[in-house]
Amino acid sequence: MQQFHGGHRSPEMERCIQNCEDCHHICIETMSHCLNMGGKHAEAAHIRLLHDCIQICHTSADFMLRNSDMHGLTCSVCAEICTRCADDCERLDPGDQQMKACAEMCRRCAETCREMSMMKM
Amino acid sequence: MQQFHGGHRSPEMERCIQNCEDCHHICIETMSHCLNMGGKHAEAAHIRLLHDCIQICHTSADFMLRNSDMHGLTCSVCAEICTRCADDCERLDPGDQQMKACAEMCRRCAETCREMSMMKM
């Protein structure tokens, strides 16, 4: 969708928006996967952290999409929560392919969000 | 992101999710664009309709991403609102490139959402 923004955004922000959207996407799928698996995958703290990550990635993407002056703040929180979510996915079951893919996406999102937050604050 | 869903979704649903995500994306950008333009572009009813479209596309995508049994209902409402939003973009300023791209995306999203809603209901 990059062609519609009107050229006002840096490539770094474009990449960060895409990562937040992709991370939102995979975290919802991972939450379903974990609930379907049950057992340790469905433990309350893990599902809650996935839920946090889903919501902050959505919020962070939206702030950038509307060119909010405040996006550095939401990116900063998003970086922190994505890192925790990646850690938790790796801790719970590093051999699970969905968890592995989710952790990698969370790390990528955290990295670009951290960059965005340092540019702004 | 299609590679992470675990193979449980039809190609039609994958396409519908992508369209809802893309429509959410462009409608936020269009809302910013219209507020920046001012005048008729920023009239209350148009901004409100874009806001409706942003929110229902997000909701509809999320329902499909978690494989909700209820996604036919949200897709049905999404199809209706996207069609209204497309009509309104075309009515307001058919020569505006952002509005034109937004209207086209809304039509595409409406079409796949309507298909999804008919499969389910």
Add this chain to the structure above:
Amino acid sequence: MQQFHGGHRSPEMERCIQNCEDCHHICIETMSHCLNMGGKHAEAAHIRLLHDCIQICHTSADFMLRNSDMHGLTCSVCAEICTRCADDCERLDPGDQQMKACAEMCRRCAETCREMSMMKM
């Protein structure tokens, strides 16, 4: 918060907004409660339905709060999902106080949403 709407809304809509907000509120708490309980309370289909209810109640409330012409559509879907969520809470554990309170709130919300959807469509 009714004092700030400017007097443009019917008492029925005010009550429906309040019910959607309250239902959103209790369903998030119930989702936490069910994940903490584990076992049948945390089964995937039940958590997913609570998640659906959380999201559609939020969406439905927001549509009414911005006086959207489309609120009849979101209220209609909200009524349906709240009814299913109430049924599921009662089915799973009718003796659980949180589930009981949640089911009652969902029924109340469904009733006012159904009224709103019939006024509009």
Add this chain to the structure above:
Amino acid sequence: MQQFHGGHRSPEMERCIQNCEDCHHICIETMSHCLNMGGKHAEAAHIRLLHDCIQICHTSADFMLRNSDMHGLTCSVCAEICTRCADDCERLDPGDQQMKACAEMCRRCAETCREMSMMKM
């Protein structure tokens, strides 16, 4: 709705949740009001800031409602954005009753969110 949380939350958090919910509520109404007024009330930066406030209040409330460990982070950002939103409402038209009520609610929400963020971080 306080009766349903199960007694696990402090009165401070209960009040903060309520303030975030009320601030979300009034900011959506104020956004509609400002778009209806047009002119300076509908300037892009003001509407965008109201939109930021709507979204972060919702996010912040939800984090607390699910007892997320991360709520200090979202409360911190919410405090900052609510303060900016209050400033902007007062700057634009201090005599407008809706703007005045909105600014007051934003200040109240900012205050309790700041308290919550300091308890946690």
